[in-house]
Amino acid sequence: MDLETVKKYLEKGVGADGDDKNASTINGMPSRFFENFIMQGLHVDQIEKGRVLCSMKVPPRLLNAGNFLHGGATASLVDLVGSAVIYSYGASTSGVSVEISITYLDAAYVGEEIEIEAKALRVGKTVAVVTVEFRKKKTGKIIAQGRHTKYLTVQSKM
Amino acid sequence: MDLETVKKYLEKGVGADGDDKNASTINGMPSRFFENFIMQGLHVDQIEKGRVLCSMKVPPRLLNAGNFLHGGATASLVDLVGSAVIYSYGASTSGVSVEISITYLDAAYVGEEIEIEAKALRVGKTVAVVTVEFRKKKTGKIIAQGRHTKYLTVQSKM
Amino acid sequence: MDLETVKKYLEKGVGADGDDKNASTINGMPSRFFENFIMQGLHVDQIEKGRVLCSMKVPPRLLNAGNFLHGGATASLVDLVGSAVIYSYGASTSGVSVEISITYLDAAYVGEEIEIEAKALRVGKTVAVVTVEFRKKKTGKIIAQGRHTKYLTVQSKM
Amino acid sequence: MDLETVKKYLEKGVGADGDDKNASTINGMPSRFFENFIMQGLHVDQIEKGRVLCSMKVPPRLLNAGNFLHGGATASLVDLVGSAVIYSYGASTSGVSVEISITYLDAAYVGEEIEIEAKALRVGKTVAVVTVEFRKKKTGKIIAQGRHTKYLTVQSKM
Numbered sequence: 001m002d003l004e005t006v007k008k009y010l011e012k013g014v015g016a017d018g019d020d021k022n023a024s025t026i027n028g029m030p031s032r033f034f035e036n037f038i039m040q041g042l043h044v045d046q047i048e049k050g051r052v053l054c055s056m057k058v059p060p061r062l063l064n065a066g067n068f069l070h071g072g073a074t075a076s077l078v079d080l081v082g083s084a085v086i087y088s089y090g091a092s093t094s095g096v097s098v099e100i101s102i103t104y105l106d107a108a109y110v111g112e113e114i115e116i117e118a119k120a121l122r123v124g125k126t127v128a129v130v131t132v133e134f135r136k137k138k139t140g141k142i143i144a145q146g147r148h149t150k151y152l153t154v155q156s157k158m
Numbered sequence: 159m160d161l162e163t164v165k166k167y168l169e170k171g172v173g174a175d176g177d178d179k180n181a182s183t184i185n186g187m188p189s190r191f192f193e194n195f196i197m198q199g200l201h202v203d204q205i206e207k208g209r210v211l212c213s214m215k216v217p218p219r220l221l222n223a224g225n226f227l228h229g230g231a232t233a234s235l236v237d238l239v240g241s242a243v244i245y246s247y248g249a250s251t252s253g254v255s256v257e258i259s260i261t262y263l264d265a266a267y268v269g270e271e272i273e274i275e276a277k278a279l280r281v282g283k284t285v286a287v288v289t290v291e292f293r294k295k296k297t298g299k300i301i302a303q304g305r306h307t308k309y310l311t312v313q314s315k316m
Numbered sequence: 317m318d319l320e321t322v323k324k325y326l327e328k329g330v331g332a333d334g335d336d337k338n339a340s341t342i343n344g345m346p347s348r349f350f351e352n353f354i355m356q357g358l359h360v361d362q363i364e365k366g367r368v369l370c371s372m373k374v375p376p377r378l379l380n381a382g383n384f385l386h387g388g389a390t391a392s393l394v395d396l397v398g399s400a401v402i403y404s405y406g407a408s409t410s411g412v413s414v415e416i417s418i419t420y421l422d423a424a425y426v427g428e429e430i431e432i433e434a435k436a437l438r439v440g441k442t443v444a445v446v447t448v449e450f451r452k453k454k455t456g457k458i459i460a461q462g463r464h465t466k467y468l469t470v471q472s473k474m
Numbered sequence: 475m476d477l478e479t480v481k482k483y484l485e486k487g488v489g490a491d492g493d494d495k496n497a498s499t500i501n502g503m504p505s506r507f508f509e510n511f512i513m514q515g516l517h518v519d520q521i522e523k524g525r526v527l528c529s530m531k532v533p534p535r536l537l538n539a540g541n542f543l544h545g546g547a548t549a550s551l552v553d554l555v556g557s558a559v560i561y562s563y564g565a566s567t568s569g570v571s572v573e574i575s576i577t578y579l580d581a582a583y584v585g586e587e588i589e590i591e592a593k594a595l596r597v598g599k600t601v602a603v604v605t606v607e608f609r610k611k612k613t614g615k616i617i618a619q620g621r622h623t624k625y626l627t628v629q630s631k632m
Contacts, residue, residue, distance in 0.1 A: 001245040007202045010212060010242050012194050026198040031218040034228045036170050037195060040184040044165045054168060060189040070192045071255040072234025079230040084168050087159040097229040098601060099573050099623055101259035101417050103445050103463055105438045121458050122421045126600070127572060127625060129419050131461070142437050145447070147419055149573055151601060256443060257415050257465055259575050261603050261621055263596045279616050280579045285414060285467060287577050289619070300595050303605070305577055307415055309443060317561040323518045326528060326558050328510050342514040347534040350544045352486050353511060356500040360481045370484060376505035386508045387571040388550025395546040400484050403475040413545040417575035
């Protein structure tokens with residue numbers, strides 16, 4: 001791509017003078033809409049202290065240009081489902097993120113059933129670490145694996 | 159939280175029989191809406207081969223429960239702005255993600271101006287690595303720093 | 317620490333005018349001594365295609381200032397045992413490292429028996445990803461978990 | 475490699491009945507020898523609060539089978555030089571490692587002069603994050619880049 005095209009790719013909707021219906025729709029979205037946008041359609045199949053198993057049918061809205069589940073959506077699910085595992089210990093807050101890392105292994109196409117399994121590696125007094133694995137429901141093949149480290153005592157982080 | 163509450167947190171909108179207006183709205187969103195949803199409002203301030211500097215006012219829709227920029231949104235921007243740097247080399251594709259990692263350092267509140275600077279560490283024939291740094295525009299304080307590794311020859315990855 | 321002390325901490329053995337016996341000993345060590353230094357004492361308990369289970373008694377030489385297994389030694393074992401899993405597929409080379417990440421969860425003290433389990437998440441034609449988990453043998457408690465991504469076709473990386 | 479050969483690769487020196495001189499030499503090494511082994515030869519070129527610049531000539535002992543700086547040695551230097559930056563704030567302890575991640579970009583061959591620059595991204599009351607970059611001294615080309623997250627209040631981690 002030439003630089004002008006890259007700029008356009010990044011500025012989707014910016015400076016849209018009425019011709020971009022998306023721009024005003026998106027700007028009008030309610031506060032904290034992000035979590036609903038990502039998680040809509042997620043089902044919890046099993047839940048116990050330290051482990052959550054979810055399933056989801058890859059929805060059209062979360063696709064990337066290659067028509068498979070967007071890497072950013074996968075990362076967001078690592079954050080959200082990973083935090084749920086910390087909640088499963090009875091905490092009223094899941095703390096703040098310290099680090100998230102994801103390895104991408106395979107593509108998940110639209111309509112495909114995936115399962116997302118989050119497990120606590122350690123939930124201590126102040127630091128919690130969870131892993132989140134994405135698998136194809138039919139074959140068990142791993143799509144991605146993430147790790148999420150959180151700091152549990154918000155007040156004193158600084 | 160008790161396990162039932164955690165389940166509800168994860169299943170926002172699931173099984174909503176008409177009472178959740180969000181559910182049907184979100185399910186009706188167009189294919190590949192994700193990128194517009196995340197990037198709406200992003201401005202490109204500087205762009206050259208190997209480096210992109212963007213700015214953004216933290217929008218209400220991307221907040222988390224603590225009312226600052228969602229870690230999943232940050233991760234998604236690492237993916238998207240990081241890919242743009244690879245495009246800046248003239249490539250027509252930015253490849254597939256191999257790994258994304260993010261360290262979270264500070265909170266960015268609604269309406270706050272942030273800048274996002276992506277730089278290529280290396281763009282080779284088959285592997286590219288970029289860093290993406292999020293800073294408060296006023297103070298230069300680092301909010302988050304991410305790293306994104308991509309594999310550039312999609313066909314032969316398997 | 318004041319800056320001069322930090323400098324000394326980093327320059328162990330540098331400028332040692334005969335009084336540091338370590339300096340000349342270390343400088344005289346043979347080429348590629350690193351792997352022997354790290355792995356001496358490692359036992360393979362189980363090995364199959366895609367999975368290796370090792371055990372090791374934490375040796376005095378690999379301790380840190382806190383008298384538990386050094387984080388750098390753990391990282392080195394993620395590299396080495398992770399590579400072995402790729403070899404277990406019959407490859408004559410395990411490629412070059414693209415990324416290594418490790419989360420540290422607990423301390424392993426001198427003389428403690430630990431087990432190290434490495435599993436392949438994916439070994440494709442050009443990219444391989446493995447996880448390596450360190451556990452206390454007695455309790456099964458996780459000490460650390462690492463992930464190692466390698467690029468398998470050395471020649472074309474550049 | 476067949477599985478027996480992989481086993482041998484991992485068990486260097488194990489069960490060596492007198493024929494392996496390395497085994498007894500290595501087992502006889504003093505406690506906490508690891509840091510000296512890795513850092514011997516490291517020079518501090520610049521040091522200030524929040525930033526350390528070191529240089530090193532890649533020594534034969536730290537090579538891998540491909541005759542360039544071992545990825546495990548690089549990871550260990552991320553740990554050690556990264557910790558020094560935290561010390562540069564005046565702390566008497568640099569805390570315990572929470573996470574280390576490294577991206578590998580290029581090879582550093584024996585005798586090559588490299589520079590290692592560590593910078594603090596954030597040193598708070600309880601969490602510190604530093605980056606460590608490895609470059610070829612002649613060309614400035616990046617060899618590797620690491621990130622090190624530490625937890626500063628050891629006592630309460632558990």
